[in-house]
Amino acid sequence: MNIHTYEKLWLIAAMVLIVGFIATITYGSVGLGITMVGDQQDTVEPTELDDERFSDPRVAQVGENEYEAYVTAQMFSFQPDPIEVPEDSEVTFYVTSRDVIHSFSLVGTNVNTMVIPGEVAEMTVEFDEPQDYGVVCNEYCGPNHHNMEGMVHVVPEDEFDLTELDAEAPDEVETGDDIDVTATVENRLLDPIETTVTLEIGNETVSEDVTIDGGETDETTFTVDSAQLGEGDHEWTVTVDEHTDSWTVTVVDELEDGDADDDADDESNENTDAGDDTDGGENGTEDETDTDETESDASGGDDE
Amino acid sequence: MTNTYIESFPAEAKVVRAAFYSSFLALAIGGLFGIIQTLHRTGYYRFMDSADYYTVLTAHGVLLAITFTIFFLVGVFTWATTTSLDRPVEDIRFTWAWYGLMVLGTVLTAIPIFAGFTDSEMSASVLFTFYAPLQGHPLFYFGLVLFVVGTWLAGVDWFRSWWAWKQEHPDERIPLPTFMVLTTTLMWYIATLGVAAAILLFLLPWSLGLVESVNPLLTRTLFWFFGHPVVYFWLMPAYMMWYVLLPKISGGKLFSDPLARVVFVLFLILSVPTGIHHQYLDPGIAEGFKFIAMTNTMFLLLPSLLTAFTVVASMEHGARQRGGTGYLGWLKALPWRDPVFAGMALAGLMFAAAGFSGMINAGMNINYLVHNTFWVVGHFHLTVGTAVALTFMAVTYWFLPQVTGKALWSRSVALGQVVLWFVGMTFMSNAMHRGGLLGIPRRTAEPQYEGFEFEAAVGSVGELDAQIALGGALLTLSLVLFFANVVGTALNSRSDDLPANEYADTLSGPSDAPLVLDNLKLWTAIAIVLVIFAYSFPLLSIIERGGLFGPELTELPVSIGLGLEYLWVTTVSTVTAAGETAITIIAGVSS
Amino acid sequence: MRISKGALLIVIAFIAPLIVELRTVLAWVNVELTLLESAVLGIGLIGVILVWALWPQEGTSESAG
Structure with missing residues (x-):
């Protein structure tokens, strides 16, 4: 085959470029430790999500400065919202969907994953400074897709608790x-x-x-x-x-x-009757059925 | 007596013309929806409910990415085989049959999409990617199947022509345009297996209620098995034009026939085993599979870089034939006044920019930053929206006289049109890329959120919105000029003074190309082996993890029962309602 | 005319991406142009090109100089 000299040079340069790209990406993975969202996690049943992680979406501490965040995405919200983590922490997100395909994406960062029903996305993120990040769903998930948002608050160490x-x-x-x-x-x-x-x-x-x-x-x-x-x-x-x-x-x-x-x-405005000592104070039930444990939840526990 | 295509192949010219007009109709509707989205997203003008945005977006995607591009492609490919083999199609009725099937498929797909604007239960606002568990009406999937079958039959038609030609010319090399058609068609056959499996095995039965559930990751992976090579299916006719028409228009010859063949062979082998690079951020696919897809993708840069060389070298050769001199001075000698040349050159220039943003997308871990952001939209408006669309529009100015026998209505308007497209896309695409880097998502009706704002590194989000709206307006104006030219040309009377139906000669001809390049069976076999390498393990692993039919899902929006009567009633009410909606939209836009 | 009308049109069109991208590039070196400044710069550049292109070439016209 007759290839012009210039074309040969171009061909070599193109190959160098391609191999260079692959090398830099490989360095990013191996050297810098930028791992891909992969198949580390087992599958789950999207309509049930009754394992201990997703039945109670929350942030949990697993080590000094190490946290895990169990997040569910559903039409058209994230749970928990907001997600609060301390500064200088390493947070592993586990994200899954209750219905259709969503995404979990921290605006302005490279924290970004698809959220697919049945699959759990695992992603470890290092947070340095206190800052508020918006979370968007960037995969079309239905007619109110544009209203699906959340927040991640990275707060100072002394303001953080669980x-x-x-x-x-x-x-x-x-x-x-x-x-x-x-x-x-x-x-x-x-x-x-x-x-x-x-x-x-x-x-x-x-x-x-x-x-x-x-x-x-x-x-x-x-x-x-x-x-x-x-x-x-x-x-x-x-x-x-x-x-x-x-x-x-x-x-x-x-x-x-x-x-x-x-x-x-x-009769609520009648005079007090101080002598009456009937024991009626214990009619509040003590059962802990309140599963929706959003932090600083203001609902009265025993109202029902 | 001229020597135009319509003179040589009057029957084929009719089919090609019909295919072009079908593609232009899709371009007109899709383009109208484009400007509606531009104004809605940026908040400049919102006349519809934001939920309807996604119906508009579905129609925009399907009509432009599938209908516009592929109808144009079948026109160009039919022209290329008949012209380069110098023989009519084997059976013109068969040619009309596949064209008719494609039209029928498009109409059936469009019905449920447009029904999304009405109160009817029928809808298919599932976007161009139709990811389950979002569910479209069965008619949507059925129409897509018919359309794809139509393209398969079109491929059969081109192969028939080549087989018949080979009987008569046993020792000749495949003419270059036909070689390009055949390799691209083979690639398409392999690629569409993915979407055919996704629809026929899973999505269509599921939408009919025959199976309970699907595995969302499986259907998604099968979609991208098809979804990436379809990109090359759009691009290959544009490449063909750059190889066989651009050198001719520049006044010279194609630099190298053998390298052109190498490029198309590389596209045949590498286009399909790359689709997983759209799923870098999917949970449930191991990192290793993603790495393989990335490596294949990076090597896919090679044919595009080779094309860049050949196209520029061919242009330089043409310019020097026209008296151009100097290191860069030859650029002045190119026929910039010719809209066919100027449009293709500008499209090629934009494609270089698209290549750079594409390399970012392809970088497995850099992709985290841009995946599903507005950046991606900016990227493919440079590729399919400019490299392909602008090339198609530019060569239309060459093809229209060929297939109608009429002179182009106005070369000046045509030149203004291609330049306007270039400028408009510059504004729009630049702002989309930059917006994506700020984290602004794609595919959303209102990228304005309550809890936070996007922080622009340069300028402001408001300025980006303005830039997008400006670009969108220029692009719309450009489309209006394009259609004025198409209609104006159709209304012209027949002319006897038209350029002949010819394509570029080569400097280094087919005799320089090793025979093995023409061994289509070998390349197809290699392509299939690579596909098996890249896909069998990921697919098996996905099925093993999530099951063939996946977990229990909630179908969304609704599962629709299918009585014939019901189908009939919804179809009729939808067609009438869609007409009304179209009028409302047009009235809304013009008010 | 130093270049053909067609080539002039293309050169002017090519100013669009230059100006649009220039803003981003200059921000890297901490030069922040406003929208207006970019527009003025672009129009100025187009003006210079027009003058260059339309200026009669030496020897081809008496009015030069």
């Missing part, structure tokens, strides 16, 4: 009974935390310092005298660091059975 707060108190008590407000505080970090549990009810504020070991759960119970609050609705708030949980307790003259609720409403 504390779960859940506070409970009865809905209704009779005047004179004690109101027990129980704050359940879980420390999902590996290290112990020292913090303060604070209850605000009416004009009263009570607090208690607690130390919770890593992975442990602490229960603090505050007892408040309903007589001091007086009859009526009283909002209470439990605060641990930035986490709050609040609901309302109603102090009534006399607890009545089931169908008398309407009367109780009408």
Whole structure:
């Protein structure tokens, strides 16, 4: 075959270019450790997602400065949202979909993966400085695709915790009974935390310092005298660091059975009857069916 | 008496003309949808609900990426085989049959897409990639199948011509244009196996309710088995024009016939085993498979780089024949006044830029930064949207006289049109690339979010939007000029003073090319072996992991029962409603 | 005319990508052009090219110089 000299030179230059490209990419993988999203994870059932990672999408600490984030994508949101991680941390994201193909992409970074139902994308990311990143779904997933967004907050070390707060108190008590407000505080970090549990009810504020070991759960119970609050609705708030949980307790003259609720409403302005000591304070159920454990969730635990 | 194509092959000229007009119709509708999207995305003018954006986007993608390009391709390839073999098609009825099948397929596919604008239950707003579990109406998949079968039969037609020719010319080399047609067709046969499997085995039965579920990663992988080589299917007719027409228009000869054959053989072998590079970020495919796809992709740069050399060398040869001198001074001697030449040269220039952004996409780990961002949209508006589309429009100015026997309506308008396309695409594509680097996603109706904003490195996002809208407006204007020329030419009367139907001679002819280059069986076998290497293990692994029919899925939007009566009713109501919608849209645009 | 009208048109069209990309390139060396400045630069460049192209070549016209 007759190939012109210039064409030969061009051919050689082209081959050098191609081999050079492959070499740089290989260096990026081997030398810099930029690994690809691959097949490391087993498949899952997208309509169930009942394993312990995705039944409760969250951030978990697995080592010093090492975290895992279990994220689900569904039409048209991400869970959890926002995702909060500390600065100078190494976070491994596990992302899967409950329905169609989505993506999980941190705007302005190279953190980017497809999210395919049945498959789990695994991606390890190093975060340095505190910064807020937007998360977009960049694969068309349905008519509201453009509204699918989330946030990743990289926060300063001292502002970061993995504390779960859940506070409970009865809905209704009779005047004179004690109101027990129980704050359940879980420390999902590996290290112990020292913090303060604070209850605000009416004009009263009570607090208690607690130390919770890593992975442990602490229960603090505050007892408040309903007589001091007086009859009526009283909002209470439990605060641990930035986490709050609040609901309302109603102090009534006399607890009545089931169908008398309407009367109780009408009579809420009657005088207090301090001597009555009927034990009605424990009608709050204690079951923990609340699966939607978004942090600083404000729903009253025992309302249902 | 002239020596145009229509004089030599009057019957074939009709088919080629019909194919071109079909492709232009798709270009017109697709282009209209393009400007609607441009204005909607950037927020300059939104007259429809954002959910309808995706219906517009589906139509834009299918009509331009499939219908426009492939109808033009079958026209060019039919011209190329008949002209270079110097023989009519074997049976003109067969030729019309595959053309008719392609038209029917397009119409059947378009019905459910356009039904997406109506209240009917029928819809196929699943975009050009139709990733499951998003589900389109069965008619959408069925129409695509018919269309692809039409292209297969077109390939049979070209092969028949070649076989018949070979009987009469047993010792001759395959003429270069026919060689290009045959290698491209073989590549297409291998490539379309992927989409045929995806649709016939999985998506169509699933949309009909015959199977419960599909494996989304499997159908997606099969789509990209086809989805990358289809890119070369669009590109090959453009390459052919650069090889066989551009040197002629430049006033010279093709630099090297053997190297042209090498390039097309490389495309035959390397086009298919690369599709996984669209899935670099897919979970469930091992890194090793991605690396293999990347290596193949990088070697695919070789034929394009060789083409760049040959095209420029051929142009220089032409310029020197025309009296050009000097290191770069010869550039001045090229026929820039000729829209056919200027359009192809500008398209080639843009393709060089597209090559650079393509190398970024191909880089496995650099791809993280740009995958599914607006960057990618910028990239393929340079490739299919300019290298291919602008070349097609430019050569249309040469082909129209050939297939109609009428002189071009206006060469000046034509020159303005190709230049306008170049400038418009410069603005639009540059802003898309830059937007992608900021993380702005592709395929979204409103890339404006509540919780955060994109931070521009240079200028602002608002400026990028303005640049996109400006580019889109220029491109639309360019399209209007193009159609004015097509219509104006059709209305012209027959002319006796037209250029002859000829293509470029070669400096280094086929006798310099080793015989083995013409051994199509060998290259096809190598291509198949490479496909098996690149795909069998990934496919097996995907099936092993997720099952042939995948996990339980929720079908979206709905599964549609298929009574004949129901089909009839929806079809009729859809056609009428689609007409109304089209009028509304046109009214909306002009208001 | 130093170049043909067709070539002049192409050269002017080619200014578009140059100006558009120039902005990004200059930002690398910390020169930030505004939109207006780029537009003015582009029009200026086109003006220079026009003058160069339309200026009668020496020897072909008496009015030169």
